[in-house]
Amino acid sequence: MNQELGPIASILRHVVLLFGALIMLSPFIVMIVTSLKPQSEILSADFTLWPKTWYAVENYRAALTSTPLLLYMLNGVIVTVAIFVLQVLVALPAAYALAKLRFRFRGLMFGAVLLCLLIPMHATAIPVYVLLFKLGLLNTYASLILPFAISVFGIFLMRQFFLTVPDDIIDAARIDGMSEFGIVWRVMLPTAVPAVIAFGIFSVVAHWNDYFWPLIAVGDRNLFTPPLGIAYFKLDEAGTNYGPLMAAATIAITPLVIGFLLAQRRFIEGITFTGMKS
Amino acid sequence: MADQAYSRPAVRGGAGRGGLRWFDPVAAALAGPALILMLIFLIGPMVVVILLSLTDYQLGAASLSFVGLHNYAEMFGDRTFQKSLANTLIYVGVVVPCSVLLGLGAALLIEADRRMRGFYRAVYFLPVMATLIAMAIVWEFMLHPQFGVVNLTLEAIGIPGQSWLQNPSLVLFTLCGIGIWQSIGFNMVLFMAGLTAIPSDLYEAASVDGANRALDRFRLVTWPMLGPVTLFVIVITSIRSFQVFDTVQVITKGGPNKASEVLLHTMYTEGFSFFRTGYAAALTVIFLLFVLALSALKVFVLDKRTHYA
Numbered sequence: 001m002n003q004e005l006g007p008i009a010s011i012l013r014h015v016v017l018l019f020g021a022l023i024m025l026s027p028f029i030v031m032i033v034t035s036l037k038p039q040s041e042i043l044s045a046d047f048t049l050w051p052k053t054w055y056a057v058e059n060y061r062a063a064l065t066s067t068p069l070l071l072y073m074l075n076g077v078i079v080t081v082a083i084f085v086l087q088v089l090v091a092l093p094a095a096y097a098l099a100k101l102r103f104r105f106r107g108l109m110f111g112a113v114l115l116c117l118l119i120p121m122h123a124t125a126i127p128v129y130v131l132l133f134k135l136g137l138l139n140t141y142a143s144l145i146l147p148f149a150i151s152v153f154g155i156f157l158m159r160q161f162f163l164t165v166p167d168d169i170i171d172a173a174r175i176d177g178m179s180e181f182g183i184v185w186r187v188m189l190p191t192a193v194p195a196v197i198a199f200g201i202f203s204v205v206a207h208w209n210d211y212f213w214p215l216i217a218v219g220d221r222n223l224f225t226p227p228l229g230i231a232y233f234k235l236d237e238a239g240t241n242y243g244p245l246m247a248a249a250t251i252a253i254t255p256l257v258i259g260f261l262l263a264q265r266r267f268i269e270g271i272t273f274t275g276m277k278s
Numbered sequence: 279m280a281d282q283a284y285s286r287p288a289v290r291g292g293a294g295r296g297g298l299r300w301f302d303p304v305a306a307a308l309a310g311p312a313l314i315l316m317l318i319f320l321i322g323p324m325v326v327v328i329l330l331s332l333t334d335y336q337l338g339a340a341s342l343s344f345v346g347l348h349n350y351a352e353m354f355g356d357r358t359f360q361k362s363l364a365n366t367l368i369y370v371g372v373v374v375p376c377s378v379l380l381g382l383g384a385a386l387l388i389e390a391d392r393r394m395r396g397f398y399r400a401v402y403f404l405p406v407m408a409t410l411i412a413m414a415i416v417w418e419f420m421l422h423p424q425f426g427v428v429n430l431t432l433e434a435i436g437i438p439g440q441s442w443l444q445n446p447s448l449v450l451f452t453l454c455g456i457g458i459w460q461s462i463g464f465n466m467v468l469f470m471a472g473l474t475a476i477p478s479d480l481y482e483a484a485s486v487d488g489a490n491r492a493l494d495r496f497r498l499v500t501w502p503m504l505g506p507v508t509l510f511v512i513v514i515t516s517i518r519s520f521q522v523f524d525t526v527q528v529i530t531k532g533g534p535n536k537a538s539e540v541l542l543h544t545m546y547t548e549g550f551s552f553f554r555t556g557y558a559a560a561l562t563v564i565f566l567l568f569v570l571a572l573s574a575l576k577v578f579v580l581d582k583r584t585h586y587a
Contacts, residue, residue, distance in 0.1 A: 005391045009492070013387050014394070020384060021401045024459065027416045028404065030427050034419070047427050094312035103305035104298045109313060116320045118573040122521060122542055123566045126330065126549050126559050127323035130337065150315035180304050209409045211524045212542075216550050227411040231528050234415050242419055249412035260407045264400055271406065272467045 035059050035246040042242045055243060060251075062244035067236070069248055071222065072229035073255070079144045079214075079225055080207045084200055086149035092192075095158030096184045100170060110159075116152040122212060129216055143217040144225070148207065154199055161195040162188055201270030208256055226252040327566075330559035337553040349560035359561070361536045362544040365450055369540060370519040372454040373461060378512055380458065381465025386500070388466070389473050390492070399470075403463040410460060414525045417456050418443065446537035449530055453538055456525050461518065465511050472507030476500065513576045520569055541565045 005013060029049070034042055038055040041048075063069055097103065098110050124147075132143050165188060173187050189196070211227040218224065224232065230252050234245060260267045331349055335342035353359045388398045405413065420427045421442040429439030442452040480499045489498050523542040526532060532539035532547070545565060549558025 010391060010393070013391055017384070017387055017394075017398050020380075021398060024401050024405060024462070026427070027413055027420060027459075028408070030420050031412075031416045043425055045425055045430065047425075047430050090312050090315060093308035097305050097308040101302075101305050101308070102298060103302040103309075104300060106305075109309060112313075112316060112321065116316055118570055119320055119324060120517070120521060120566070120569050122523075122545070123327060123562055123569070124320060124323035126545075126555060126562060127326035128319060129550070130326075130330075130555065131318075131323075133337065147319050150312060150319055152316065152320065155312060180308060184308070205407060209411075211411045211527070212546075215527070216546070227409055227524075230409070230412050230415060234528070245415065246419070249409075249415055252412045253408045256407050256409070257404070260404070261400070264396070264403075267407065268399070268403060268467050271403075271464070272471045 031246045031249055034242055035250050037243060039241070039243055056247075059243035059247040062241075063233075063247035063251060066244065067229060067233050067248070068221070069226075069229060069233075069251060072224045072226050073251070075141075075223060076208055076226045076255075078141065080204045082141070082145045083148045083207050084203045086145065087151040087154050087199075087203060088196065090149055091151055091154035091158055092189060093181065093184050095155045095162055096180075096188050098155065099159045099162035100165075100167070101180075113152045113155050113159075117156060125213065125216060132217065139218050139220045139223065141223065144214055144223065147213070151199075151203065154203070157195060157199055158192060161192050165191050197266060198270040198273045201267055202273075205256060205267075205271070327559045327562050330556055331563045333556045333559075335556040335559075337555045342556070345556070349557050352557065353560055353564070358536055358539060358544060362532075362539040362541050363564070365537075365539055366520065366522070366541045368450060369454055369457065369522055370516055372451065373457040373519045373522075374512060374515050376454075377458045377461035378465055378508070378515055380462045381511070382469050382504075382508070384462060384466045385469035385473060386496070389470060399466075402466050405460045406463040406467075410524045411528055413460070414456065414528050417525075418529045421452060443530060444534060446534050449534065449538045453522070453525050453530070457519060457522060461515055464518075465515060468511050468514070469504065469507060472504050473500070476503045510576065513572055517569055517572050517576075520565070520572070 033049055033051065036054060036056045036059070037051045038053050038058070041052055041055075094109075098106060098113070128147050129138070132138050132147075137143050137146070169187060169191075170183055173183050178186065208225075209227060210225075211231070214225045214228045215231075218228070221232070230248055233248050237245060332344060332346060333342045334345045334348070384398075384402050388395055388402070421429075423429060423439060423441045423444065426439075426442075428442065433439050440448060443449050476499065480503070481495060484495055484499050489495050521542060522540050523546070526538055526540050526543045527546065530538040532543050541561065542565065545558050545561040548554045548561060
């Protein structure tokens with residue numbers, strides 16, 4: 001489908017796609033524009049794209065000072081990075097064992113991985129909550145991180161990738177005296193970098209944006225992640241102090257949006273590649 | 279120097295199944311952590327949630343007793359649950375066809391020509407990336423009856439504004455709209471992956487056979503080749519739509535008067551606001567049955583025909 005369209009078809013294509021683009025972008029436009037306006041202008045009945053009075057500094061200052069928004073962002077980074085690192089540490093050796101070793105319960109274990117792929121996060125929430133409650137771990141970073149340390153999807157994805165790595169490389173490493181863990185990290189990981197990046201993007205996007213689990217697991221504001229922080233900011237301000245609220249929303253989505261704009265192709269590949277997981 | 283067995287060519291462990299040791303310390307060290315975490319956080323909880331659904335357990339209570347199917351009986355007689363299940367099915371029934379068709383349309387139109395392709399792709403994909411909670415709050419503001427930009431725009435072109443989130447007969451469909459807005463880009467990139475997988479000589483062959491109009495090419499080549507991808511996208515979007523929660527929790531809390539109550543929100547309220555753990559577990563089991571049925575469809579019917587070797 002790489003041929004160019006004729007002039008009329010081309011114009012029609014742009015008309016339809018630009019109209020759609022306007023709708024897709026409208027919440028982002030409204031969010032940013034509103035974050036630059038004073039309340040009086042926001043509540044007036046005529047919407048202008050260009051603020052009559054610039055109120056950006058005041059709104060963004062309010063967003064950053066009336067709630068510890070930067071702390072929430074830091075929590076978001078801590079939680080998403082810790083989850084991803086643990087997922088890789090747990091999943092890669094398991095994926096290697098499933099792809100390249102023969103051991104007694106390999107079939108059973110792979111069956112369990114496939115079964116677990118079907119389990120949605122929400123279905124395990126109640127028992128995991130009760131477990132963390134009994135262990136006294138609710139309201140800690142651990143409660144935000146530990147339940148996601150295991151990614152059966154990561155195991156599945158990496159196993160598929162490792163299957164394509166030739167056995168000769170592994171044998172050569174063994175003859176050189178490398179341990180099996182050495183093989184995982186020094187031989188398999190370097191061959192799997194694109195797959196790990198795709199998985200990483202999927203993982204970070206999912207956990208940065210997750211609202212359901214943090215809402216359940218933490219009540220202490222010092223542990224809030226950005227989605228929780230925004231939701232409570234709205235509650236605190238009774239949802240009507242729109243300028244700072246939109247400024248806070250803008251700040252919360254900025255890291256991922258910038259990452260996306262810088263590495264569009266990788267992001268889209270990562271989400272498409274991992275799209276089979278819901 | 280490595281253990282003798284490791285220097286064996288290709289795979290370790292010797293010939294035949296009988297030659298495998300009961301306990302292999304290397305395999306256990308590599309796969310053990312993953313297996314233990316799977317048991318603690320996935321398989322164990324699945325078993326426990328089913329067992330809990332048969333009890334009257336309340337979080338923090340000292341004891342619990344077995345109540346058989348009482349929770350399920352109560353659930354099916356409860357108006358909130360009936361409304362919640364019906365709303366969830368309506369939500370899925372609206373969001374899935376709309377977002378799949380629009381995603382397909384966007385993918386076809388964007389891929390039809392090179393001009394501005396990257397720009398359109400980025401714009402349509404942006405809602406997939408953006409934190410839904412933040413965007414839900416923006417949508418709530420845009421849908422405000424008096425000064426929301428949606429009503430202001432409609433009134434400017436002569437259409438009366440609506441109370442999108444306050445009117446019980448509109449609110450669910452308004453949330454559907456937000457769900458569609460968020461899912462189009464996701465479906466679009468899945469379709470694009472499907473489109474690029476179509477060999478271009480098929481188009482050449484079709485044009486040799488006289489299929490020169492875009493519509494003919496779509497009917498003869500694109501659509502038959504996209505069929506399996508489309509089924510796949512429908513199932514994935516159905517599963518994702520079943521899990522609708524964020525927009526409901528932050529915008530409507532299921533209101534007004536349960537008009538936008540959905541399964542996960544009912545489960546959340548019962549389990550984590552009222553701490554009726556056993557009852558919430560029963561709700562989870564119902565939710566799970568729907569998702570598993572859809573997942574099973576994906577695994578057993580679709581994956582065989584489409585994806586990974």
